[in-house]
Amino acid sequence: MFRNQYDTDVTTWSPAGRLFQVEYAMEAVKQGSAAIGLRSKTHVVLASVNKSNSDLSSHQRKIFKIDDHIGVAIAGLTADGRVLSRYLRSECINHSFTYESPLPVGRLVVQLADKAQVCTQRSWKRPYGVGLLVAGLDESGAHLYYNCPSGNYFEYQAFAIGSRSQAAKTYLERKFESFTAASREDLIKDALFAIKETLQGEKLTSSICTVAVLGVGEPFCILDQKTVHEYIEALELKEEEAGDQGATMQEDPSSEAAPMDI
């Protein structure tokens, strides 16, 4: 995208019917480090790539528990993601308090989308620069949604956002039909494999990724590093056995940190 005379504020339409500021906000999501989500009938798994700026600093948190039955993974401006997570938590807990019942994910997602839409129609605001993968469980089963800075939301069987997410999406597109009936373990392994795809040759270790699971009878929880490490080992074992069928060959393995996780 190039600069043009219609991109100064969010309340200016371009002649082609585009809101450039909103599109630039979606660019911010594409530049953030990858986050992926996939679901089966009974479980949803979220995983994210967590690169830190330097060895001295800690990793940025990109996966948040919103309630026992809802969690989110974010990509883009993580500060915006944090603020939105606080809003989501607030909505969930207010609902639980009034109705003694968990807020249906579908409704939370709509509320979030409406909140994002407001920022695309006020001259004194800017769109949120973060995309959210919302994983949740309600009466009708497991759900995975993607909330966009534009105020749109979509439901997915599996999805990936952030930098190099296309590699993960390609893998997910190949395998998504098996997800509905997949076991919790297989779902987690698929998630880790998808994350691996976004790393493009760099070694997948439990220190650079985060995995979280949510399912029927299992409240949302972020897996600890040791457990993730074991899954990665199991994954590598499976790869060696199967003889490298899934891994793609990379010409130039890049080792730089994903740009712009501000």
Place this chain on the structure above:
Amino acid sequence: MLVLIRYPYVTGTSVVGIKYKDGILLAADTGASYGSTLRYKSVERIKAIGKHSLLGASGEISDFQEILRYLDELIIYDDMWDDGNSLGPKEVHNYLTRVMYNRRNKFNPLWNSLVLGGVKNGEKYLGTVNMIGVHYEDNHVATGFGNHLARPILRDEWKEDMSFEDAVKLLEKCMLVLLYRDRSAINKMQIAKITEEGTTVYPPYSLKTFWGFSAFANPTKGAEGSW
């Protein structure tokens, strides 16, 4: 700070509710008293709420009507989501509890004792909440005099998974005792049922009474000091 507690004007008496095999049964008479006058004799004190709940009320009738308006709005906004989710009896009960308790804290209560029953996804729910915000669930609940006269009967004779006929008979037994002993009760009552299929509020009918008991002839016999 304004102290706004006043007193009720037009009141309904007991409501009794029990769980049975297919769902919940509620019973209440159709009377509304104005102090000691039996002023209105055809008042429906049990109403359906949404698809999954029934609400029975005793106490100030105008406050009950106000509560029905609150719930109407709640159900409408819930339906407007149009997303396959709907408020079940548990959610309605807890919403009512919040409303009642918050009003109580402002010294401006809705002067009612409510029974909320319903079935959702095969699960039966029966609860009560009153003007001070006290709320609980049980297999059988009652308001007002029903707590003193009906619940002891229910404690002895209620059992799990009663048939519709047995459950109605049990409720009628309770309502008969209330008719004999509660001064504000009238002999015209309604039964309402709610099952997974839906709600039915039956038309009012009367119970057969017998006043020829020998104990009624000499009511104070055996009560030392009475006349």
